[in-house]
Amino acid sequence: MELLNSILGWVMKKRIHQIELFMKYPHEVQNELLEELVKKAAKTDYGKKYGFGTIENYDHFKNKVPTVNYEGLYPYIERLMKGEQNVLWPTDVRWFAKSSGTTNARSKFIPVSQEALDDCHYKGGKDLLSIYFNNYPEAKMFAGKGLVIGGSHQINQFDENANSYYGDVSAVLLKNLPWWAQMVRTPSLDIALMDEWEDKIDKMVDITSNENVTNISGVPTWMIVLIEKMLERNNAENILEIWPNLEVFFHGAVSFTPYEEIFKKLIPSKKMRYMETYNASEGFFGIQDQTDSKDMLLMLDYGIFYEFVPFSDLDSDSPRTLTLDEVEVGKNYAILITTNAGLWRYRIGDTVTFTSTNPYRIKISGRTKHFINAFGEELIIDNAEVAIAEACKKTDAIIDNFTAGPTYFGEGNKGGHEWIIEFTKQPNDVERFSKLLDEKLREINSDYDAKRYKDIALQEPIVHIVPQKTFYNWMKSRGKLGGQHKVPRLANNREYLDELLSFKSSLS
Structure with a gap:
């Protein structure tokens, strides 16, 4: 495992040069990306409806394509769920990330294309590791296993041909992970993807108590539940008695601030590292890239084009939409995304504040409805x-x-x-x-x-x-x-x- 750690650590760090490129040329990268997305989707049903073939620049795009929330895009997603293709995106969509929080109480089903998996979610995961190994060259996380609390998935019953699936975004990602990533994670997929939460926690405790877990990933609130169960089952005071080589927690979904003291108690080590990610059903957006700051670098080459709505315009019938070159530090913005899974000027419901514009770094400030x-x-x-x-x-x-x-x-x-x-x-x-x-x-x-x-x-x-x-x-x-x-x-x-x-x- 030590050799594997050295090899994978070296591979991961090679991506840093590309990250530095989009940090240096953010607007050029985003403009080229928008052009590629529009061109690729021009012959989809959505592209034909809004004249993608005639769009030559951002102003055209902004004037022709409406901003939408989930309800506005749902008729197209419903067609995808029933097995139609080339609706929002030209390549086949076989997976949907299921999440909650819509205004009409339905679950949201976010289309996940192969491009979104490879060039966004997995690229984000690899970049997270690249940044981690670049910041901590002595890291040994691949000398052991990574523990991820996953969700569950199932066959899409809306598709008569049973040719697609939906589930929590973590389940979608775990089910499609490349072989090398499966080698360095625990527990097995049959346990990680169980749909009964409490039984899953019990089995995860049984299996991983004897593993050399070096890194953990998940939502802080639910990771606490797992760790506390682990301590109770093993009659331990802290998790280092069970996982002595634990070195990093990759976390996201909720702010870590309220939970810092709990984790210091559960993992009493000054060498323990914490890295925040901004990974949602709709895409992978940001990574904490500095050791002395919790702000996250906005990742600009993942097949996602960004726009921003000033917080003061949220209730407007015609809100202003800004591109990266127009945002200001310290202001609160709602995010609009256009993606390589066919989400076009889509309001994800999150708000962010920019802490830097050179490079673009953000912190999540809340939800548009919360x-x-x-x-x-x-x-x-x-x-x-x-x-x-x-x-x-x-x-x-x-x-x-x-x-x-x-x-x-x-x-x-x-x-x-x-x-x-x-x-x-x-x-x-x-x-x-x-x-x-x-x-x-x-x-x-x-x-x-x-x-x-x-x-x-x-x-x-x-x-x-x-x-x-x-x-x-x-x-x-x-x-x-x-x-x-x-x-x-x-x-x-x-x-x-x-x-x-x-x-x-x-x-x-």
Whole structure:
């Protein structure tokens, strides 16, 4: 395995030169990419409808092709699901990444072409390793196995010929991994792709307790569940007693900030490394490329053309759309993508903030639908996570999960925010925790601060502390266990708050 580690490490680092090229020439790379995508899809049904054959530049593209959300693209995806081809993309689409979160409560089925697998998702995975070995030449991760918490997949029952499949994006990727990647991962596919979450965790614990696991990948919330089960089963204090050579956690899907302290406790090693990725059902977008910063490099040569909508334009019937050369550092933008799987000017629902434009680096700031703006305060997920982390730090607390929403004006009370928080380690002073949370929000969000001035529009936040495992059991009751499902952090209504408070009461 040591020889394999040396060979694969050398191979991975050879990609760095190409990454440096798109960092140096971002606009040229993106413009060429748009031209290629439009040209390749010109004879698809979508391409014919919107005149791809006459598009010569970005302005033509912008004026001819509408921006869409999932509902707008669904009629075309439905045809693909039924087995039609050459609808959105010219090559055959046999896989669909299933995810949740649509406005009409249906699951989303995102088409995944072979180009999207090879030139986006897998290229992103290889680049993640390239950057890792470039930053840490002494890395030994290929001397052992990598553990990935995968989802599940099934035959697409909408296709009469049973010639296609859908599943969590992690399952789609695991099922199609190249042979060399299968060699260095654990557990076996039959376990990794099980659809019953709790049974899968049990079997993963049984199998991987005796493996030399050097790297782990997944969503922080669900990785914690696995590690805690591993410790319980092996009567261990920390995971290094079981996996002494563990050196890196590749994580994504949710912010790592609230979970840092938990992982320091579970993996008490100063040599442990953490790298964030931005990989979604729709594509692989970003990789943390610096050792001293959590910002992610926007990956520009993965068959994805990017546009950005200013946060202030989200509710507009005709929102402005900007290209990379027009974005500004510190501004909040919703992402539009055009991809090599046939997503055309597609709103993925995420918002990002640029931390650098030379090269282009980003941090995920939230979701276009997950925010609180009941009183004009424009509270986004990034604000909430920064404030929670600060309050935890100053009250010696460790958070597990949280959600928040508005309390509305009513008889005898003002409006405000209500928080439901689950701690691994509770604050030494709950009242002080609430005040620190409020103070940090006021410091980092001027709109929130203005509404809090003298309690004119917003009163102090209300904080409910719930017992451990509340969020896990709530998600289980909703059929939402697994890596593709994330606890909704913020909502502009009381749906999750009322549901959780009612669920908590039913357990009392």
